[in-house]
Amino acid sequence: MKINLLQLLSTSCILLFSSSFSFADSCVTTLCHPAIGEIKNLHQPVKDGDCSSCHQQKIKEHPVKGGKSFELTAKDAALCSQCHDPKGKKKVVHPPVKEGDCLACHKPHGGSGPYLLDVGENQSELCLGCHDAAPFKQEFMHGPVAFGACTKCHDPHESGEKALLKGPVRDLCLNCHADFATAMKEAAVVHPPVKKSPCTSCHNPHGTPTALLLRKKMPDLCVGCHVALGKKLAAVKVPHKPLTQEASCGGCHATHFAKARGLLAGDEKSVCLGCHDTDKLGTPPLKNIKKELEGKKYLHGPIQKGMCTPCHDPHGSDNFRMLKGSYPAELYEQHKEGKDGKELTYELCLTCHDKSMLRFTETTIYTKFRNGKRNLHYVHVVGKRKGRTCRVCHEPHASDGEKLIGKEGMKFGDWRIPLNFTITPTGGSCAPGCHRTLAYDRDKPVIYKK
Amino acid sequence: MARRIPMIIGERMMTKLAMVAFVTICALGGCAAPQVKIAPVFFPPPPENPHVQYLTGISDSTDVGENKKQGGFSLLVTGSQADVIRKLGKSYGIYARNGKIYVAESTGGAVVVIDPVKGTLDSITGAGDPRGTLKSPVNVTVDTEGYLYVADPARKDIVVFDPAGKFARSFGSDLGNYAKIVDVAISPEGDLYALDMGTGVVRVLDRMTGQEKRTVGKFDALEKSLRLPDGIAVDSAGFIYVTNIGNSKLMKYDRDGNFLTAFGGMGDHAGNMVRPKGVAVDDAGRIFEVDAGLGLVQIFNEQGRLLMYFGQSGLPQGSLNMPAGISVTKDNLDLYQKFAAPGFKLEEVIFVINQYGQEYHIPRVSIYGLGHMEGKEEPAADSKKENSEKK
Secondary structure, three states: OHHHHHHHHHHHHHHHHHHHHHHHHHOOOOOOOHHHHHOOEEOHHHHOOOHHHOEEEOOOOOOOOOOOOEEEOOOHHHHHOOOOOOOOOOOEEOHHHHOOOHHHOOOOOEEOOOOOOOOOOOOHHHHOOOOOOHHHOOOEEOHHHHHOOHHHOEOOOEEOOHHHEOOOHHHHHHHHOHHHHHHHHHOOEEOHHHHHOOHHHOEOOOEEOOHHHEOOOOOOOHHHOOHHHHHHHHHOOEEOHHHHOOOHHHHOEOOOEEOEHHHEOOOHHHHHHOOOOOOOOOOOOOOOHHHHHOOOOEEOHHHHOOOOOOOEOOOEEOOHHHEOOOOOOOOEOOOOEOOOOOEOOOOOHHHOOOHHHHOOOEOOOOOOOEEOOEEHHHHHHHOOOOOEOHHHOEOOOEEOOHHHEOOOOEEEOOEEEOOOOEEEOOEEEEOOOOOOOEEEEOOOOOOOOO | OOOEOOOOOOHHHHHHHHHHHHHHHHHHHOOOOOOOOOOOOEEOOOOOOOOEEEEEEEOEHHHOOOOOOOOOOOOOOOOOOOOOOOEOOOOOEEEEEOOEEEEEEOOOOEEEEEEOOOOEEEEEOOOOOHHHOOOOOOEEEEOOOOOEEEEEOOOOEEEEEOOOOOEEEEEOOOOOOOOOEEEEEEOOOOOEEEEEOOOOEEEEEOOOOOOEEEEEOOOOOHHHOOOOEEEEEEOOOOOEEEEEOOOOEEEEEOOOOOEEEEEEOEOOEOOOEOOEEEEEEOOOOOEEEEEOOOOEEEEEOOOOOEEEEEOOOOOOOOOOOOEEEEEEEOOOHHHHHOOOOOOEEEEEEEEEEEOOOHHHOOOOEEEEEEEEEOOOOOOOHHHHHHHHHHO
């Protein structure tokens, strides 16, 4: 019995080894398994003719019609992990890997592409075999996605990061966008989400119907965080037009980082004058502010500091010309005060300038434009017959005249009404198109002829 | 909802506290030399950042310095006197200038001048010149040249003393039978503003001649007018602040006499006023209103918004009792800094007169320091804005 057993064992061994060696030469021939021979990139054991590392003959006869002489040496992933390190230990595992279905992607004998795949660098055909193609066929596509280089960002087996990413989102993005990373390090102001959050907070990494791979078009994207601003933009009566145009927020703000506060490319004035430097902006055209400021001797206080926002709200407002407070659109306006003393007509100007200038018929304090104590600002602006707005005498932005009094005069339809304002140590005079020449003196009041 | 100001004087509580303190002192020290260490009193109390601390008080000459002698003070003509303790009698007004503190001692018929640097406390009584004899001085002020102006309604005039303490002149007796000048202030232009409680106006007088230039505070509209005004202060820009008992408000006028605003109003909530008395304005534009009805001092900003209050009753120390006059100064800060708690940096010192309460060891003059605790800064305005945007 003993002899019989030994004989059986040795016979089997001889049969097994002798047959395996014979497979190597005979499995892939023009008659048998010819397709394997045509594969471009063969699995290394196949290349080495080592079929038995995966296949085991169970029945002597081969081929058997309607049956199988060979079976795999192990099932599913266990077969592959006989040679390859087992996968699926990390936090996120690709479902086919988890299920041990390596052959969902890989060709066991070899493929036309690398890694036993039947795809090359463009892996979209393979990946989209399972994944819905719609998100990857958008008007604006991320470069690697457009090319189908899914594994540029994703690990096809497993990852410690969500979505099988090869690393943390920011690192992954900045690995390619290296110039951007360098510039951001040197930037004076960085948008906080760019500094801390993943790029995917704003961008869709695959593709979008909106430019710049933005998850939503601006300003909808921006107001997702800037909630108060969103509410304001939805409600303002006078919006800033660029916000409703394609560039939207990006028209003024850099979205990632910038040289100046507010993610602006420079000081406020420079940014504003980037557009307001032409006679052809809007219908009817807005003033060419750049031209209005150029070479002027006197600038309005905020403009001297390079600021426009103390008066204008760049996001829009309920007031004429996006002003931050009320200011009449018309040349003449009756001055009004609320019951509680709140300024209604010149809220804008009187936020900085003392409101008392328009409160009292007589003063020695709140204005130098007075004849004796008679408050001539009150006479011109509050006077019941015709309230003249500030712009009748003062230029809002710049002038060659002291106190921003316009040298060229105020535009009155087709005519510029001259002011001919002169100033003296104790008063001054006007010879405007409005009335006869009149002087005023704070110390020795002028007596006017009636 | 506005916070209600604690107004409970709590006589019973005071008695209990006194008993507890007495028993404790006896137990620890055998009734010998009771020395009770009281923790610093801050306003607002912890955990808020402190802005005001009660520092000390003055009731008599021993509180002023080591030199307890009277005399030796340039403004005075009292001559040499024996070593005596000079107690401050019932007082009303107070004014601090050039390092000195001037107290209108109404019942004593004197102006007491305290020099905290020299450690002296002396009186101007007009002695030696009957024209300068004071009857019941209630408020005082000093001009840039050092002349002292005393409102003495019992005399029905304003008495002026020169920097040496000698009678210089008096005026105001011709202002009419109903005139009752209760407070005085000097404007930046050098005019003397005399507050007339009798007729409810501020009389703008030439400080040299007493000639009336104009009046402020009389309008057809009652809400703009003064009724029973009690205290006056002028800020560095020349704006006039008057405490007006008639409507329990603080009234603000400009030097042209225009009414600008009024705030306060009868009530016992924070920011209300009951019997507004003394008023002072500091260089930063903070307005200090002494309220005898509420028994505390309220600080407002230029817009009349309440910033804080201090001196309320029921504290271990630092409570006021029927307070009246107030004055704020930056003089001699180093001198007062030693009374401040470690880390509390003084920016200015506030003097408040207590008309009563000496039986409860409340001093005649309570001294508070306005400042900040080093290392405890207010949150930056920018970060507040940022937080609010995220909401």
